[in-house]
Amino acid sequence: MEHTTEILLQLLIMLAAAKVLAELFERLQQPAVVGEILAGVLIGPSVLGWVEPNEMISLLAEIGVMFLLFNVGLETKPAALLRVGVRATIVAILGVITPFIFGYWLMLAWGAPTIEALFVATAMVATSVGITVRVLGAMGVLDTPTARIILGAAVIDDVLGLIVLAIVSSTAGGTVNYTSIISTAVIAIGFTVVVALYGAPLMRRVLPTIQRLRIKEPMYIVGILIALGLAVVAADIGVSAIIGAFLAGMALAEATEHDHGMHQRTNGVTEFLVPFFLVNVGMQVNLAALTTPATITLAVLITLLAVATKFIGCGVGAWGLGWRRMMQVGVGMAPRGEVGIVVAQLGLTMAVISDSLYGVVIFMAVATTIIAPPFLRPLFANEAAAQSRADILGAGGVGRQKELSQLR
Amino acid sequence: MEHTTEILLQLLIMLAAAKVLAELFERLQQPAVVGEILAGVLIGPSVLGWVEPNEMISLLAEIGVMFLLFNVGLETKPAALLRVGVRATIVAILGVITPFIFGYWLMLAWGAPTIEALFVATAMVATSVGITVRVLGAMGVLDTPTARIILGAAVIDDVLGLIVLAIVSSTAGGTVNYTSIISTAVIAIGFTVVVALYGAPLMRRVLPTIQRLRIKEPMYIVGILIALGLAVVAADIGVSAIIGAFLAGMALAEATEHDHGMHQRTNGVTEFLVPFFLVNVGMQVNLAALTTPATITLAVLITLLAVATKFIGCGVGAWGLGWRRMMQVGVGMAPRGEVGIVVAQLGLTMAVISDSLYGVVIFMAVATTIIAPPFLRPLFANEAAAQSRADILGAGGVGRQKELSQLR
Numbered sequence: 001m002e003h004t005t006e007i008l009l010q011l012l013i014m015l016a017a018a019k020v021l022a023e024l025f026e027r028l029q030q031p032a033v034v035g036e037i038l039a040g041v042l043i044g045p046s047v048l049g050w051v052e053p054n055e056m057i058s059l060l061a062e063i064g065v066m067f068l069l070f071n072v073g074l075e076t077k078p079a080a081l082l083r084v085g086v087r088a089t090i091v092a093i094l095g096v097i098t099p100f101i102f103g104y105w106l107m108l109a110w111g112a113p114t115i116e117a118l119f120v121a122t123a124m125v126a127t128s129v130g131i132t133v134r135v136l137g138a139m140g141v142l143d144t145p146t147a148r149i150i151l152g153a154a155v156i157d158d159v160l161g162l163i164v165l166a167i168v169s170s171t172a173g174g175t176v177n178y179t180s181i182i183s184t185a186v187i188a189i190g191f192t193v194v195v196a197l198y199g200a201p202l203m204r205r206v207l208p209t210i211q212r213l214r215i216k217e218p219m220y221i222v223g224i225l226i227a228l229g230l231a232v233v234a235a236d237i238g239v240s241a242i243i244g245a246f247l248a249g250m251a252l253a254e255a256t257e258h259d260h261g262m263h264q265r266t267n268g269v270t271e272f273l274v275p276f277f278l279v280n281v282g283m284q285v286n287l288a289a290l291t292t293p294a295t296i297t298l299a300v301l302i303t304l305l306a307v308a309t310k311f312i313g314c315g316v317g318a319w320g321l322g323w324r325r326m327m328q329v330g331v332g333m334a335p336r337g338e339v340g341i342v343v344a345q346l347g348l349t350m351a352v353i354s355d356s357l358y359g360v361v362i363f364m365a366v367a368t369t370i371i372a373p374p375f376l377r378p379l380f381a382n383e384a385a386a387q388s389r390a391d392i393l394g395a396g397g398v399g400r401q402k403e404l405s406q407l408r
Numbered sequence: 409m410e411h412t413t414e415i416l417l418q419l420l421i422m423l424a425a426a427k428v429l430a431e432l433f434e435r436l437q438q439p440a441v442v443g444e445i446l447a448g449v450l451i452g453p454s455v456l457g458w459v460e461p462n463e464m465i466s467l468l469a470e471i472g473v474m475f476l477l478f479n480v481g482l483e484t485k486p487a488a489l490l491r492v493g494v495r496a497t498i499v500a501i502l503g504v505i506t507p508f509i510f511g512y513w514l515m516l517a518w519g520a521p522t523i524e525a526l527f528v529a530t531a532m533v534a535t536s537v538g539i540t541v542r543v544l545g546a547m548g549v550l551d552t553p554t555a556r557i558i559l560g561a562a563v564i565d566d567v568l569g570l571i572v573l574a575i576v577s578s579t580a581g582g583t584v585n586y587t588s589i590i591s592t593a594v595i596a597i598g599f600t601v602v603v604a605l606y607g608a609p610l611m612r613r614v615l616p617t618i619q620r621l622r623i624k625e626p627m628y629i630v631g632i633l634i635a636l637g638l639a640v641v642a643a644d645i646g647v648s649a650i651i652g653a654f655l656a657g658m659a660l661a662e663a664t665e666h667d668h669g670m671h672q673r674t675n676g677v678t679e680f681l682v683p684f685f686l687v688n689v690g691m692q693v694n695l696a697a698l699t700t701p702a703t704i705t706l707a708v709l710i711t712l713l714a715v716a717t718k719f720i721g722c723g724v725g726a727w728g729l730g731w732r733r734m735m736q737v738g739v740g741m742a743p744r745g746e747v748g749i750v751v752a753q754l755g756l757t758m759a760v761i762s763d764s765l766y767g768v769v770i771f772m773a774v775a776t777t778i779i780a781p782p783f784l785r786p787l788f789a790n791e792a793a794a795q796s797r798a799d800i801l802g803a804g805g806v807g808r809q810k811e812l813s814q815l816r
Binding site: 007008023060214215228229261266 | 411466622628673
């Protein structure tokens, strides 16, 4: 069998497995996302070994999650996100500090060397906005205020995570270069803020030019070009590529508000490729690394601590919004997903964490991603019901506006 | 820069270059397709060297052209294609024999060894349905009878090309295994005919089950699974993967006829990925291989002969439909595109054609692909105008029906 055909077969297996388990989970009233990640664990090297993670799958996964965030960005006007900006910043900061401190402390108590403890703690800082957004999007509650807080906090979390990673990596390298860390931080924050603030007004100005283009679907194509461009810049700076794609979507949100075709098209790519992202996350798990009672204990402890510290840190950050919203935010920020995996991979490449600890961190990243979604459904059940009522009545704007004003 | 980021950057360059040239060509009243292929020649190794062809790009290109054909299949009911079946078969057979004989004769006259002559002749047999379909789709004339003849003939051409390739390859191998060639032919023809005939009725029966699924966009996801599945089977048999995707689309055509969202979603993937297919075709050109006056002469001769023989062979196959339709079919079948490239690559791998002859064949494959589209536009101008009138009046069915009945 030729190489391309072999990859098409892998894609077929991944997509089929993802959707069979998604269907099963939906029937069990559980989030499809969890089924699709477990499909990856199942067909991956851990259990059946039908598909090995590889570069091609990673690329499709990356494009898929980029489109997912681009799509979410398209439905997020900058003003709506800026309105919850202060709150999101507090949530993000507490959600970074809490897991980092407790993770570091646990690893030291476990007897790990300082640098290993620092890396594990950094992996626990990450938040995989992709997973939460996928679950909330499936429930149709992405435009609720709490979802916006989670989204904003996840973006800020990514920038903070980059700064933490820069500090920890340079500590591992031996010499801490403060100038370089500060410049990394300034560039990352500057990029995010500038694009978030000036992207939309700029797009408003160039919109007539785009609409005059003769190519097919000019708005869609230009949108993809901007998303790819900002993704590359973001990744080059050190922020996740998907943050760039999200900012691109947000810049275009106003211009494409009533462009139903644009949303359907990006949705077509998203629905096709996101399963590969989820399966790919699941496939990273290596259960063979978790054989000794000690590693299993550590994996479970770190996972529980990772969930608890994000839940408490971010929940406290949402103080004053009521218990239910605090819990929504706390659970919504818990999945570490691909961001935690990237930190673990970096640690392995830099040879500062061992193979077995790598397995432990990957387990934590995937387990937190599987644990959170089932709790998100009941927590957002009211909002989901209100959303379907609003969809039926065609008058969701008013109540939403009122709810939003309470949060300012 | 990390590896994934580097590839995202390559994709950005490819898409941007494709769309800049597409826009330029549209403004010059020329087909966008040609601009996008030339963008590949420009940024590829031949001229600027910004992007090298690689496996990842090939995969995206393959998925892109698969979705393109899947999309076309969705708009092609099997009955409509079977109605022009006999005609399409004649066009395909004459379109295979003519370029093969004349190509073989030219190479022998040029002094090439028999096996080299056979391989070049085989590469001249190929038809890249993707290119023609893209041009006709952009003009909105895909459901005209001549477009259907081209489509059907291109599918049959692919199967015939496989048989010719099987014979030529085994000749190159030294011993001709007739049993294996016959079984290849029977399987390829059987697969195509069975799926074309029984795909749609089968889908009609399972449609209620698909609609009862709880996963998001069940029809779209099942459609992709079927397309991927048939693509893998087709490729494994030896037919192009895109033929499988096309047959999958055709099987679903009836079930998704009024599912506008489905078409928009597949269209979203197509518009995103097809430019990579076109740019990738252009990037294969290696102008450095065409340095001596002899190779340049040969490249030009083969290209002219390739165009002329398909034009005459297929045109004659459309005898009796009037001059304009004969020319439509003759020009529509001329592009060799990726199918010719695959044959050339196989010849290079089997070491039966030299590096410089490889360059010549690739030049032919790409040049025929660039030459044909500008002629398709004026040839289909009447149909395109009728189509826009019908779109405005919302009553295209009647005239189309009449035109179709004349062809039986």
